[in-house]
Ligand code: TXA
């Protein structure tokens with residue numbers, strides 16, 4: 001069984017030592033919890049795939065505590081390195097992952113043999129202290145079982161990975177304040193910059209800072225295998241709770257016919273829009289009763305996990321904010337969309 005240890009100076013030392021020995025440590029970042037292993041030790045990295053039950057074709061992000069520690073992990077042209085530096089110096093520590101050509105220092109299982117490595121400096125005091133104590137780069141995907149909702153507390157990690165031997169989960173009062181995973185951009189061989197996963201740092205901010213247009217990938221509307229995609233965050237089904245989930249599309253007030261269905265649903269609202277349905281659903285949560293996307297981002301994964309644990313519930317209904325242009329709204333809705341595998345439900349048309 002994994003061990004949950006509260007953070008203090010001694011446990012940070014212990015965890016750095018465990019990582020050095022090739023064991024796993026789950027640690028908080030400002031986005032979500034990461035499942036860490038020494039990125040330069042391919043045997044340790046192998047344990048991440050095993051614990052998460054993650055396909056080996058899915059590369060891992062490498063975390064460092066300062067940009068200088070990333071230089072011998074990358075093999076970029078001067079232009080690419082300049083882009084990497086300009087963006088790293090502006091947005092790190094912070095929720096941005098930059099993917100660039102990797103050097104031969106990085107084990108192949110970290111990059112899934114893609115010749116590209118994703119690098120990030122997280123903005124969380126515990127993560128930074130741990131990385132500093134380690135002195136080596138730490139590979140860390142989100143510390144959940146593959147495809148499940150990402151974790152934002154030590155308890156979430158224990159729910160998914162508590163079964164794993166030789167794992168320490170660091171517990172802290174300092175929250176994962178962003179709540180959704182980092183923005184991912186890739187600097188490719190044609191010197192183009194593409195957004196692979198939206199997050200709290202917007203592509204507009206990135207473009208404005210680098211004076212360079214960031215390309216967007218269109219969302220996949222059909223299920224694809226990992227091998228066909230550049231990143232698992234592009235899978236149609238991802239971040240998914242264990243109950244069947246739908247995005248609540250059209251809703252007419254005459255939903256009496258659906259009362260039976262609604263009594264089996266957990267309703268996750270946004271901006272209190274459907275608060276009058278509280279009485280007819282089995283449980284009701286609001287991502288942000290005042291309509292703040294930052295609050296929705298912070299709450300999303302914990303609420304998804306609470307929703308799937310509601311006794312007797314069969315379905316989850318999720319809010320539709322696909323028509324907001326705000327990039328944080330887009331990033332949060334990206335997770336909502338994949339949690340529901342892109343399925344919408346219109347209650348006025350739904351019948352049993
Ligand atoms: O906020 C975050 O990014 C968190 C914290 C722990 O840092 N990490 C995280 O890792 O979300 P993960 O593995 O759950 O998601 C990383 C995504 C995956 O979809 C993976 O496919 C993609 O990044 N990725 C990583 N390295 C890549 C590479 N070299 N090329 C393309 N995609 C990559």
Ligand code: MG
Nearest residue numbers: 141142143150
């Ligand atoms: Mg993940």
